[in-house]
Amino acid sequence: MKKNSKIALSGLLAAFAVAASALESLVPALPFAPPGFRIGFSNVASMIACGVSWGSALAVALVKSAFVLLTRGVTASLLSLAGGLASAAVTLLLMRFAHGKVGCIGIGVAGAAAHNLAQVCVYSLIISDAAFWYLPYLLVLGTACGVLTGILLDLAQKYLYAYKKTDAGEHRRAERNQNG
Amino acid sequence: MKKIALAVCALCAAVIFSACSGAYESSVGYAMGVPVTQKLWGAGADCAEEALDAVLKLEDDISYRKNGAVALFNSGGVIPRGEIYDLICENYALFIETGGAYDITILPLVLAWGFDTDLPHLPEQSEINSALALVGGGNIILGEDGAYAVGGAKIDLSAAGKGAACQKACEIYASHGATGAVVTVGGSVGVMGTKNGAPFTIAVRDPFELSQSVALLTLTDSYISTSGSYEKRFTADGEEYHHLLDTSTGYPVKNGLVSVTVVCSDGALSDMLSSACFCLGIESSLSVLKNHSAQALFVREDGKVFVTPGMVTYLECDSYEVLPE
Amino acid sequence: MKTGLLKKADLIIIAVCVIAGVMAFVLFSSSGGEGRQAVIEYRGATVRVIDLDSVAGEYTFTVRGDFDVEITVSPEGVRFSASACPDKLCVAFGTLSKRGQIAVCMPAGVSVRVRGGEGCDGMTG
DSSP: OOHHHHHHHHHHOOOOOHHHHHHHHTTOOOOSTTOOOOOOOOHHHHHHHHOHHHHHHHHHHHHHHHHHHHHHHHHHHHHHHHHHHHHHHHHHHHHHHBBTOOOHHHHHHHHHHHHHHHHHHHHHHHHHHGGGGGGGHHHHHHHHHHHHHHHHHHHHHHHHHHHHHHHHHHHHHHHHHHHH | HHHHHHHHHHHHHHHHHHHSSEEEEEOEETTEEEEEEEEEESSHHHHHHHHHHHHHHHHHHTTTTSSSSHHHHHHHEEESSSSHHHHHHHHHHHHHHEEEEEEEEHHHHHHHHHHTTSOOOOHHHHHHHHHHOOOGGGGGGEEESSSHHHHHHOOOOOHHHHHHHHHHHHHHHHTOOEEEEEEEEEEEEEEEETTTBBBBEEEEEEETTEEEEEEEESSSSSEEHHHHHHEETETTEEEEEEEEETTSSSSBSSEEEEEEEEESSSSHHHHHHHHHHHHHHHHHHHHHHHHHHHHEEEEEEOOEEEEGGGGGGGOOOOOEEEEEO | OOOOOHHEEEEEEEEHHHHHHHHHHHHHHHHHTOOOOOEEEEEEEEEEEEEGGGOOSSHHHEEEESSEEEEEEETEEEEEEEEEESOOOOTTTTOOOOOOOEEEETTTTEEEEEEEBOOOSSSEE
């Protein structure tokens, strides 16, 4: 993929992540889940970004965290950053070293688990130990939501792969026209 | 592969579903000058928020400090037929039934004592007399078009407000499909449904040790309210005065009771009856309670606990005496 | 870079997460005993959560509400120990130790409630 396309795509993904996270925060919290628990649709954008490049993944995590800083304050943005970076790291590692062995669902679940674990750790460091009380529910619920986002990632990839194919094809046709 | 994916999805759905049958506990809200707590089964934050909003809206109408129905009534206006009108009718009926011991036109007396402020005080006898002159439930006219005051009557519905608020909240929980709920508005409690099949346990505050309980009630679909002399009291010249006033003397009721807890299927009524029975005393309360199919627990100043016979099946108390039918 | 939807390794990942969650649940239930917690809130936002079943000694801390209030936690429970409010009703609530009990300092907007553990679902009076 060309560098400019990568930057453009990163921008789009970051915007999508922010919009998705804003929409998700409107949904009322699940009863047994900790306050602020979200299904994680914005993580689909983060995971796609991991597939583009690590720079793209970093950008999406930073932009999302900056948005949270503006709307919900410092503590919330630190939590968002921790979760975002952790899940991006895990996703990148899996995509790089376990490509072919791990499917989208596995990536979704692993990313969600990393996200939740990182947030629990940061929360207990800066606010209260109480976060650990939620850990069992976070892990299990997070797995369920990870499956969901993994399926969405697969769908998104199918769409983007088709698009990329066209994009690459057009590029080659343009070159041939130039040279021909 | 497809089969495995399907099984995984089913597992996730089951997980999310089971998470939803846990309880949702809201953060502490404030309304009617008291804390409001809500715990729901089968409903969540949006339901709790809607209930709290409804309670705040009810407060606007019920509180004489706000700008709703009661404020209108107290400034000479007419309350049209509707929810508050009906509530006033209920209160008027209880006024008749208790022979005037329970009277919502008691507001001038409450204000004379300063029980509406943080610093109540002992008023002059002349102030009590002039306040008493305005007290008289008969000064409420319940007409075809609405309710209004004569003779300068001013009403205070706070003796019914918290119980009514609990009922309002429970109605909202039910409309959201909650399978169970516990709501507390100050000292009034409403329980609806069950907690995953089991009844609720409501503690009755010990008037002598406020952080302890003197009894436990195991019940469902009921409203429980308490009136106690420990709630708003002050000491002046070595004597203690509390906020439950005797409408005939203008001074706090002195009949040996320190708290009365009423269990009833109507929220406002549970609250009204707890105040009424405190003022009436144990004996005179019995027929009134029976009329409304309500049960009560009385705590006397010597520490003895008395309960109506219908309460025994769901009561847990170290020592108590059962009152006659 | 296209990855498939579901592979064997994915199921292992899911199993690990679910098992970890269950283990965490078991771990917390047994160590927490009754699992009572004191939740301290300021105007609807949780400020602090304290595990009441694992309190060793007595300690006091300040909560910044509309003005400062002092909360003391001990093996007996949690209570408002001092407050700058005029009526000091919060302090009069005494020590909370049972589920469903609450104490409030309304002027400061700070509340303390006990959740979890055995006991009552609410208190009247």
